[in-house]
Amino acid sequence: MANWDNFRAGVNRTANKAAVKAGEFGDAVKLKYKLHRAKGELSESYESLGKLTYDQLKYNHDHAAEVSELMGRITRQREQIRRLSAAISKEENAVCCANCGTRLEENMLYCPGCGEKQTAAKAEE
């Protein structure tokens, strides 16, 4: 049972990572739309958790299994939102090579596109 849960969590993590990785090459608008949707899904999960918790406390119904599954889903959704927010911030603060316009990652000393030495990139941080 625990092994199956671990396996599923691993699959979901990989899927989320791949989705965000692909999204990183999209523009900030697409990422913001994804973030908006992810936040909506998280709200739905919280609502479901609230209903289950209410039912459990009010009528003493046992929803331990569903609550546990929801907790896992919420954790993954929160992680996805964190990644999307980071990707958006990265997209909005993207630095490009002054010589050829290639997107530069943080702390790159040379442009991977044209080999131009990068001096000014992120100097103020």
Ligand SMILES: [Zn+2]
């Ligand atoms: Zn360049």
